[in-house]
Amino acid sequence: MKQLLTLGLLVCILTGNLFAKENHHPNIVVFLADDQGWGDVSHNGNTNLHTPNIDALVKQGVRFNRFYVGAVCAPTRAAFLTGRYHARTGTTGVSKGEERFNSDEYTIAQAFKAAGYATGAFGKWHNGTQYPNHPNAKGFDEYYGFTSGHWGHYFSPMLDHNGTFVKGKGYITNDLTSKAITFIKQQVQQDKPFFTYLPYCTPHSPMQVPDEYWDRFADKKLKMHHRDPEKEQDDHLRAALAMCENVDWNVGRVLKVLNQLGIEDDTIVLYFSDNGPNGFRWNGDMKGKKGSLDEGGVRSPFVIRWPGHIPAGREVNQVAGAIDLLPTLTDLAGIKRPEPKPIDGVSLKPLIMGQAESWPDRMIFSSLRKRVSVRTDQYRLSEKGQLFDMTKDPGQRKDLSKQKPEVTQKLKQAVADWKKSVWPHGYPTESRPFLIGYGGAKSTQLPARDAISHGGIKRSSRHPNCSFFYNWTSTEDSITWKAKVDQAGTYEAVLYYTCPADGVGSTVELSFNGSTVKGKVTKAHDPPLIGAEQDRAKRSESLVKDFKPMVLGKIKLSQGTGELTLRALQIPGKQVMDFRLLILNRVD
Known part of the structure; x- marks a missing residue:
């Protein structure tokens, strides 16, 4: 009798452990490449490059052959994060505030954080810089990367770490991956499930990649070409392929760590890109590239792996998209999904598991x-x-x-x-103000990207994202932001500037709805432009400089909407400054 009880207890313990294992929330790792086309992976037939780690995910997981994303970067990110068509979220473009989704959108990170997950994002955010759109305000405990649409330099650049600017370490994709790996290891040590989002910024331009990867392609004979080969730009194409191989290497680094930590079978890994290729190159004979709504502009590679839980080597041919990932991951992870707003996506679990006997013929809108x-x-x-x-x-x-x-x-x-x-009220045309102090945020970043220049001031590139203003030579010139102060209080204004020695002495004023603060440029700071020496192909983005912070002073801001204006009152030299960024730090 005693032996039977002991055996029964053992069975209960074993079955209980199995039940607990089955109901344990899996970890999540999401890789999102930037400007990598459907054809930029070797498992889709491209022999010009080799992506063994992404290909391994395909062998070990489920591959979707018709997976659709946005035509450009920010819309895809908005769709992934919210489970809603980006057009529904307020995201209408890629810069000047158009990349922001509305303040009341609920994200996948918030859902997983509410379920007890540690959440971290490492890379290109591209859905807003100010609260409530900063990653830390949208469910991510840890953030390291940049919030803009593109960055001007990929080697040890200035990056955002939880709202504070730091200097990156080495090539950006490698650096982002290292930070994600550290985050994963920390959560394993604490026995806490994690949601890790790796939105890389490559192979988006500028076309910069370490020598190790470039050397593989500099003189390589490429056998596969675009359907209109005369449109190919050789150096851009080779750099993109090299960057894709670097992305694959970094994917492999994470997969190796998951294996070493013994959590490979407890971790869902998925990989996709945000739009079609950013240049003319082989893409399976499809029409269109980035920016196009044809197949080649919106079709992305997509694979999901969860060893021992979902089939290995399965292919799905039904259409699906980025809008489906929030409901799919929450479904697979077995967590509740609060929906303050209706979502457009559906769980792909039946397709993944091969259980969709009556799957409807869907429409995916781009x-x-x-x-x-x-x-x-x-x-x-x-x-x-x-x-x-x-x-x-x-x-x-x-x-x-x-x-x-x-x-x-x-x-x-x-x-x-x-x-x-x-668009129940018609296509939105009115620009939304940039929010200051939203929800009690201690710091608000207002980059040149989001500002409008007046007078003779010029932007360093036609692409605003990583640009700065120069040629500020007149007291009639100004820089303005359409702004709304959500939280009244006293703010310390900090400018990021450069200025040669013959420009020192200008008096600058920041004003908003009658409140002002004035300061003087007292120190020269004239670093060189950098980035061109690392470019593998001609860029259209701005080159960058090492901008230095200058405390302008404190300004008392009242709640309300108005024009935040930066102007010069006195210019004793040839110019005021080159301007990159305004930060407002709340001090009371």
Whole structure:
């Protein structure tokens, strides 16, 4: 009898442990590449490069062959984070505040944090800099990277660590990965589940990559080319391939650590990109690249792995997208998903597990500003109303809209209904103010990217994201932000500037709704422009400099909306300064 009780207790313990194991929340690791096309991985058939670590995920997990994201960076990130079409979230562009989703959007990080996860993001955020859009305000305990749409230099650049600027260490993708690995190890030591988001910034330009990777491609004979090979830019293409191989190496670093820590089977890993390729290169004969709503502009590689829990080597051909990842991951992890707003995505778990016997023929909508395209399992209706049978014509060469008027009309009506749903009051045209002190935030960053220059002041690049202002030579010139003070109080204003010796002495004023603070440029700081020496291809982004902080003084700000204005009152030299960033630190 005693032996039977002992045996019964042992069975209970064992089954209890199995039950606990089965109900233990898995860790999550999300890799998001930047500007890597569907064809920029070797498992999709590109022999120009080798991506063994991403390919290993495909062998060990489930691969989606028709996975759709945004045409450009910020929209994809918004869709992934919220489970909603980016057009519904207020995200309309990639810079000047258009990359922000609305303040009341609920993110995947907030859902996992509420479930007890440690949450960390390491890389390019691109969904807002100020609270409530900063990563630390949207569910991430730990953040290391940059919040802008692109960065001007990839070797030891200035980065944001939980709202404070620090200097990076080495090549940015390697550095971001190292910080993520440290975060993962810390959570394992504390026996806490983690949600780790690695939104890399490569192979987005500037085309900078360590010699080790560039040397593989500098003189390599490339066998696979774009459908219009004369459009290829050779040095840009080679740099992109080299950057993709570096991304793959960093994916491998994380996978190796998961294995070494013994948590490989307890961790869901997924990999995708944010839009089509950022240049003309082989992409499976698809039409379009980054910025296009054709197949090549919005189709991304996607794979998800969870050893022992989901099938290995399975392929899914039904359409799916970034909007589906929030419901899919929360479903797989078995955590509750609060939904302050309805989401557009659906859980892909049935497709992943091979249990979707009656999966509906979905429509996935792709948009960029007012342009909209829609994809079903068989067809794509282009933004121009052209209809393509993607099963027979994946290169979109034959318009069937006249031959199949019923299908065309059905999809056109679907697009019209979708537009009414996401823009019930018409397409948003009014710019939203940048928020200061939102929710009691102690620090608010206001970069030149978000500002408007007046007079003779010039921007260092037509791409605002990592730019600065120069040619500030007149007291008639000004720099302004449309701003809203959410939390009244006294703020210390800090400017990031450069200034040659012959420009020292200018008096600068910051004003907002009648409140002002004045300060004088007392020290020269004239570092050189950097970045060009590391570029593998000609850039369109701004070069960067080592901008220095200067405390302007304290200003008392009252609640309200207005124009935050920076101007010079006196200019004894040739210029005021080159300006990169304003930070407002709340002091009471």
